[in-house]
Amino acid sequence: MKEKDRPRIGIMGGTFDPIHIGHLILGETAYEQFDLDKVLFMPAGNPPHKKNRKGRATDEERVEMVRRAIGGNDHFALSLIEMNEDGYTYTYRTLERMRQENAAADYYFIIGADSLYNFDTWMEPGRICQAAKIVVATRDHTEDESLDYEMQRLSAKYGGVFLKLDSLNIDISSQMLRTWIEENRTIKYYVPDCVIDFIQGNQIYQ
Ligand code: ATP
Ligand code: MG
Numbered sequence: 238m239k240e241k242d243r244p245r246i247g248i249m250g251g252t253f254d255p256i257h258i259g260h261l262i263l264g265e266t267a268y269e270q271f272d273l274d275k276v277l278f279m280p281a282g283n284p285p286h287k288k289n290r291k292g293r294a295t296d297e298e299r300v301e302m303v304r305r306a307i308g309g310n311d312h313f314a315l316s317l318i319e320m321n322e323d324g325y326t327y328t329y330r331t332l333e334r335m336r337q338e339n340a341a342a343d344y345y346f347i348i349g350a351d352s353l354y355n356f357d358t359w360m361e362p363g364r365i366c367q368a369a370k371i372v373v374a375t376r377d378h379t380e381d382e383s384l385d386y387e388m389q390r391l392s393a394k395y396g397g398v399f400l401k402l403d404s405l406n407i408d409i410s411s412q413m414l415r416t417w418i419e420e421n422r423t424i425k426y427y428v429p430d431c432v433i434d435f436i437q438g439n440q441i442y443q
Contacts, residue, residue, distance in 0.1 A: 244342040247276035248335075248369065250319070250328065252283075253299050255436060256306045257414055257428050259349075259407040263374050266404045267347050268312055271372065276347075277316040278303050279331070284324030292415065294441045296320060305431040329361040332368035344369035347402070350376040350384055356391055366397025374402040418442040 249264045256278075264276040280299050289295055294302065300320060307313035318335065319326040332344060346369040348356075353373050356362055365371070373388060375381075388399035414424050419442060424433060436442065 244339075245271060245273045245345060246335075246339075246342050247271070247273040247345045247347055247372070248279055248316070248332075249276055249347045250279045250281060250331075252411065253278070253280050253303050254294050254411050255299070255302050255414060255428060255432060255441070257409050257411060258426075259409040261306060261429075262407060263347055263349070263402065263404060264307075264313060265310075266374075266402055267345060267372050270403055271345055271400070273312070273345060275312045275314055277314050278307055279316040279319055282320045282324045282326055288324065292419070292442060298435075298439060298441055302432045302435060305435060306429050308431070327360040329359075329364040329368065332365060336368050345372050345400075346370070347372045347374065349374050350379045353384070353387055353391070353399075362391070363395045363397075366391075366395040370398040370400055372400050372402050374404045375406050378406050415442045 247264065247267045249260060249267075251260060253260065260278070264278065267273060268276050280296070280303055283296055300315070300317065304315050307315060319331055328346070332346065335344065336342075346365070348371060350373065353371075356371075359365065371391075373384065375384060384401070388401065391397060392399045409427055414427060417424050418436065428436075
């Protein structure tokens with residue numbers, strides 16, 4: 238099969254607590270820039286000691302928020318591969334499992350700059366790089382040169398392909414939104430309305 242005939246699958250992993258437009262814009266931009274066939278939104282399972290924490294959404298609620306947020310975009314899909322009862326899944330294992338299940342596809346794992354800077358601390362970075370190309374979005378107004386340097390350094394260290402996402406800096410984090418909700422500040426336009434309705438209806442993060 239020619240390289241370009243292989244399905245290209247983007248993976249947007251995160252805790253999505255809650256999902257916000259930053260995540261959605263990253264997925265959409267990667268879809269367009271890398272000519273992806275689809276982008277999987279993959280909520281990470283929480284380990285038992287982190288489940289049902291006060292001020293946080295449950296696993297089920299996080300999944301439902303993602304489901305709602307991506308509804309209506311037919312090249313976005315939900316992947317529950319990392320949601321399991323005993324929690325904790327390692328990215329390298331998930332990616333290797335996905336490759337086993339569909340070896341004909343190429344995987345594009347989408348991360349923000351903060352994740353790039355702690356990539357060294359992830360379990361088995363080399364195996365992650367074997368399984369997927371890493372798509373990196375800027376964040377926290379990181380200088381381009383710094384990001385490029387880190388991408389090259391990691392690429393040399395782990396033999397991976399690191400690709401820069403051509404996206405704007407998006408000053409949003411779930412942490413910021415959780416604080417705003419707690420303080421009764423509006424999060425309208427930072428999070429899709431259907432997700433806000435769900436947060437309010439279930440009194441999450443209050
Ligand atoms: P929290 O504040 O709880 O850490 P978050 O906003 O960082 O939440 P995560 O679910 O932790 O969201 O992030 C999932 C992935 O999306 C990570 O790779 C992260 O770097 C990336 N990401 C999230 N928000 C942005 C953003 N605004 N710009 C660029 N990348 C982002
Ligand atoms: Mg984060």
